[in-house]
Amino acid sequence: MAERKKTPTEPTGSGDPVDELPVKNTADLDEISLAQALLDVDVANARVIDLTKRLTTLTKELRQSTSELQKAKLRNRSIAAELEEIKGSRAFRSATTAQRFLGAARSRLGR
Amino acid sequence: MATAMSGPRVLLAITAYNGEAFIARTLDSALHIDQGDAQLDVLVLDDCSPAPGFSHRLAAMCEQRGILYYRSPRNLGIPRNVSLGMLTAVQQGYDHVIISNSDVVYPRNFLAQLLLAVAHEGVGSVTAWSNNVSMYSLPNSDPDRYLATQERVDWLSDTLAEWYVDAAMDIPAGISFAMIVPTAVIEEVGVMDPVFGRGYCEETDWSLRSLAAGYRVALAPGCFVYHSGRGSNLEAGLVTRDHTSVPENEDIIDMRYPLFRGQVGAFAASGILAEARLHGVAAFMRRGGAEFGYTIDAGWLPPSENAEGLVRCTVAPDGLDGIVSMDFLGFRHVIEDVDAFALAETLKEFFGGRPPVAVNLRDRGALASSLQSEFAGTSRRLGNYPSRV
Numbered sequence: 001m002a003e004r005k006k007t008p009t010e011p012t013g014s015g016d017p018v019d020e021l022p023v024k025n026t027a028d029l030d031e032i033s034l035a036q037a038l039l040d041v042d043v044a045n046a047r048v049i050d051l052t053k054r055l056t057t058l059t060k061e062l063r064q065s066t067s068e069l070q071k072a073k074l075r076n077r078s079i080a081a082e083l084e085e086i087k088g089s090r091a092f093r094s095a096t097t098a099q100r101f102l103g104a105a106r107s108r109l110g111r
Numbered sequence: 112m113a114t115a116m117s118g119p120r121v122l123l124a125i126t127a128y129n130g131e132a133f134i135a136r137t138l139d140s141a142l143h144i145d146q147g148d149a150q151l152d153v154l155v156l157d158d159c160s161p162a163p164g165f166s167h168r169l170a171a172m173c174e175q176r177g178i179l180y181y182r183s184p185r186n187l188g189i190p191r192n193v194s195l196g197m198l199t200a201v202q203q204g205y206d207h208v209i210i211s212n213s214d215v216v217y218p219r220n221f222l223a224q225l226l227l228a229v230a231h232e233g234v235g236s237v238t239a240w241s242n243n244v245s246m247y248s249l250p251n252s253d254p255d256r257y258l259a260t261q262e263r264v265d266w267l268s269d270t271l272a273e274w275y276v277d278a279a280m281d282i283p284a285g286i287s288f289a290m291i292v293p294t295a296v297i298e299e300v301g302v303m304d305p306v307f308g309r310g311y312c313e314e315t316d317w318s319l320r321s322l323a324a325g326y327r328v329a330l331a332p333g334c335f336v337y338h339s340g341r342g343s344n345l346e347a348g349l350v351t352r353d354h355t356s357v358p359e360n361e362d363i364i365d366m367r368y369p370l371f372r373g374q375v376g377a378f379a380a381s382g383i384l385a386e387a388r389l390h391g392v393a394a395f396m397r398r399g400g401a402e403f404g405y406t407i408d409a410g411w412l413p414p415s416e417n418a419e420g421l422v423r424c425t426v427a428p429d430g431l432d433g434i435v436s437m438d439f440l441g442f443r444h445v446i447e448d449v450d451a452f453a454l455a456e457t458l459k460e461f462f463g464g465r466p467p468v469a470v471n472l473r474d475r476g477a478l479a480s481s482l483q484s485e486f487a488g489t490s491r492r493l494g495n496y497p498s499r500v
Binding site: 021023024025026027028029030032033036037040043044047 | 154156157166167173174179180181182183184187191194198199202302305306
């Protein structure tokens with residue numbers, strides 16, 4: 001049988017005078033509970049350290065990815081501007097018109 | 112305490128957080144458990160219940176009943192409170208620990224049935240069957256009305272024990288509302304993970320860790336525990352009536368065990384559980400009808416009044432669909448492909464040779480007429496219309 005305890009626990013602290021009286025435990029589990037609480041703290045600390053490491057690594061990766069994305073966006077913007085410039089040039093418009101005439105002539109000649 | 116008993120030492124650790132409405136019933140029920148040659152100690156772990164005066168009253172209730180009581184100086188949350196029970200059992204030399212909620216009614220054969228199931232090769236934990244045990248529940252229309260008494264729970268559990276004997280059904284994860292675990296398994300698998308905070312899903316995580324360590328996770332279909340359900344968690348505001356779990360904790364399970372939901376789906380689709388329910392409820396019907404009697408109701412609508420305590424067998428008055436619906440204590444069992452004109456014989460055989468207590472003819476039809484002539488003395492014609500149309 002679990003070991004019986006004579007010492008009472010802390011009051012419940014609800015403000016009611018009855019609750020100010022300590023509750024009488026009949027099993028002494030303070031030691032087991034405390035030992036486990038300390039282990040839980042160790043585990044929690046280890047998890048915090050591990051998660052912090054992962055967080056910093058992932059933050060670095062995120063920053064790098066964000067920077068690469070920004071660079072790619074800039075490059076894309078300059079390429080898009082270049083494309084617009086080409087499309088607006090006289091040579092491009094002449095070539096487009098010539099291609100249109102050529103297409104029309106081919107369809108009339110049946111070739 | 113020195114003992115001359117040769118059986119296993121078992122600690123029943125009941126985790127409590129408020130719950131004035133049901134805790135006394137649970138404690139009385141715990142004392143009613145048949146110990147056989149085992150030694151059962153009951154320990155209430157009060158997780159610093161905040162309800163004014165509750166802990167004092169609970170301590171007094173435990174003292175009156177000779178039950179061990181421990182109130183944590185601070186609220187631990189369900190996982191750590193359960194772990195305290197597990198560790199107590201390990202450190203104080205128990206062979207098994209039973210983790211239990213405080214809103215249950217245990218059957219007399221509770222310990223014997225769980226010990227039989229946990230004795231199977233490789234079993235690392237056994238959950239009792241119940242009206243409220245997550246996806247494994249035995250569906251009941253009104254458990255609080257029909258099942259929440261000691262006598263009823265004993266009867267149901269004895270009936271299941273007679274049918275399933277020592278069976279241990281493998282399930283994807285255990286439920287710690289009433290779960291036995293050998294202390295040797297705890298030493299290997301560990302206790303509940305406090306990452307689950309105030310609770311929910313911690314036993315799923317524990318079960319999956321125990322599976323990974325090579326243990327089986329089982330349910331004892333031969334042991335029925337009434338479980339009111341979510342009593343303490345509603346009190347704590349951990350869940351609401353509309354939400355039965357904690358999504359953040361489910362996310363942890365999904366992250367740690369990405370295959371788990373698929374395994375649960377595969378188990379549900381396997382039909383094992385449906386078959387177990389079918390046989391279990393059929394056993395209730397068979398024994399209920401044989402012991403207390405049954406009625407045959409021929410009518411298109413379900414009877415408006417309810418003869419509680421008798422198994423009610425409802426059939427269509429023309430007998431064409433070959434279906435008999437049985438209702439008893441909120442459970443329902445359906446038999447198909449019954450030859451309607453051999454119905455009385457079929458039911459008599461099903462109920463161990465007992466004839467019906469009454470035959471109620473509510474609507475006209477070929478089967479109703481046949482039953483009227485067959486049970487001229489016990490049949491009666493009744494209107495089955497609602498009192499207000």
